[in-house]
Amino acid sequence: MADTSPSVSRGLWLIKSEPTVYPWSQLVKDKKTAWTGIRNFTARLNLRAMKKGDLCFFYHSNEGKEMVGVAKVVKTAYADSTAEEGDWSCVDVAAVYPLKSPVTLATVKATKALAKMQLLVQSRLSVSKVTEAEWALIHELSSTKPR
DNA sequence: GCCAACGTTGGC
C-alpha cells in the first residue's frame, strides 16, 4: 500500500536571505514572493528539484545567522526574469509559520546530529537540502511543532 | 572591514 504520509515524498530545503535585503518579516507581509537572484549552478539544481508543497527553512545570513521560519514552495521553477543573461530559474515561496525561537548557526555547529547539514558542508550555498531528521531536530531545538 | 572558502572564468 502506498504511504500517504507527506513526510515520504516532500522535499525539505533551506533558503538563505540577507535580512537587510529581504527579511522573513517581509515574506510574512508579502505572503509570497518570487525567489529570484540565484546565480549558482548547485543552487539552481536544488531550485529546479523543488516541488509544489515542499518546505523550506528561511535562514538569515550575515545578520542573525539563524533559521527564523518555514516557507512553502507554491510554484515550481520558472525563468528568473531578473537575470540579464544566462539560464536561471526562480520559484515562488510563501510564508507558512515562524520558528518559536530561531535556531542559530552556532547551535547548528554545536549540535552533533546537524554536523552534516548541507548548510555547514557547503557554507556558501544559498539553496540547500535538509533531511527529515534535520528538519525534525531543528523544530525541536526551536520549540516549534512541525506542520 | 577582513579574509577564508568556494565558484567561475579564461589562458595555455
Place this chain on the structure above:
DNA sequence: GCCAACGTTGGC
C-alpha cells in the same frame, strides 16, 4: 583539461 586569477559569499 589544468590551474591561476578573479569575484563573491558569508562568518567572524
